[in-house]
Amino acid sequence: MGDWYSAEYPSSSLHSLQGYRVFISIAMILGDGLYNFVKVLGRTIFGLYNQIRDKNSRSVLPVGGRTSSPTDSLSYDDQRRTQLFLKDQIPIWVATVGYITIAIISTATLPHVFPPLKWYYIVVIYIFAPILAFCNAYGCGLTDFSLASTYGTLAIFDFKTGYMTLASPRSMFVSQIIGTTMGCVISPCVFWLFYKAFHDLGVPGSQYSAPYALVFRNMAILGVEGLSSLPKNCLTLCYVFFVGAVVINGIRDIVGKKWARFIPLPMAMAIPFYIGAYFTIDMCIGSLILFIWEKIDKAKADAFGPAVASGLICGDGIWTLPSSILALAGVNPPICLKFLSRKTNARVDAFLAS
Known part of the structure; x- marks a missing residue:
């Protein structure tokens, strides 16, 4: 304290130690998520290529000694869960049309609500949002924590719960819509109750200091002032931990499942580092x-x-x-x-x- 950042800043400020915690954890999350995004995308493309290449040469009858499908090694319960979970999915065209529609509405309306926000800013956000959403969904699937608020409150539903309870993704999505609608009514009531009951709500150091509100405020200030206002060497450390997350994932894939279970997941390390x-x-x-x-x-x-x-x-x-x-x-x-x-x-x- 006093060397890499000024001792005058409180611990909750992103100009002090909090800046290292937040941005380093984000770097690890992005490194882990992007690594798995590229890996899944590569395997998908490779699998499609093999299917197209072997489409005409594939044998109709099973051949002795041929490697069985991944589902053959699963128990009957897991096979049943997989079958029901994949049976009633949300069509791709529904998700695509919905995403594009929301992007158009946001691009047309948000600049009128916030005049400094240009329409092409929103377009760029929607272009990169799917990649960041994959990172967040991957981390939520591993830890049941959503860090959408950082890049913690749970904002997306863990679809593995639907898999375990024999529920389809479509029913989970409908349930999430119902829950979100209820939250639009319940959340303001809860906030009003706390606002009336506690006069020090949101005050740093109080019982309900609202730490995420301070984080969002400081991040907005950093967005205006630029990355140069970050603590000393913070950006360099972010680069190091981003690369470190990618390297750790690479080592896990190289050594195999037998030894990979002894290597911690970068995503699992980043979340408690922040929370x-x-x-x-x-x-x-x-x-x-x-x-x-x-x-x-x-x-x-x-x-x-x-x-x-x-x-x-x-x-x-x-x-x-x-x-x-x-x-x-x-x-x-x-x-x-x-x-x-x-x-x-x-x-x-x-x-x-x-």
Whole structure:
């Protein structure tokens, strides 16, 4: 502090340590997501090429010793889930027409709402949005966390839940529309309740400091002032971690599944790096439980592991409601655990000793 960035900035400012956390995590997410985007795109093109090349020479009858399809190695339950999940998909033309329609509407209307926003800015955004959306969807599928707000609140639905519950993507999409419509009514009511109950809402250092609001504000300031206002060497570190995420993924693919499971995913490292240590602790405890469960009964762990994980995630989210009610009633938790810096911890110890 004071060397790479000014000590006058608060910790929540993107001009200080927060800038390194946010932009380095974004660089890792983009590196991981873009690597997998290119890999999936390459495999798709290669697969289409093989299908076209072997279309006329493919044998009608099965040949002994030929490699079986990937679904043959799956259990009956997984094959059934795959069959039902892929049976009722959203047509490609619906997604394409919807995306283009929304892009046209946004390009025509947003410049009137925000005059400094030029129409060609919006066009460029919609050109690059699918790639970033793939990165976000890939990370959400791995960790059940959506980081759309950074490039965390959950903004897209994890389609693996639909796969596990024998629901189709179309029904999941309709459910998401219903949930989004309900949120348009529920979210303003919740905000109004908090706004009336807590007078320090959004104030840095308060119980409800709204950290994402500070992040968005600082990012808007950086967008006006330019990247030159970032902390010293922040952009260089972003380049390094972006390349590092790509290299780590490459190593995982080279060494194979046997050793790849010992190499952490860059996406999984980036998300707790941005959100905080509590997410890392939750993931570590969950992984330890699953590891012990697999040692005791691997069949049951494979069958019920995702269901247990979904229950833990759901319970953690539902607890927010009673927690908010207790906070409105002024009830304080009996135990509070905090992680303090060495300097602050020394001041606390000195105060308690006096």
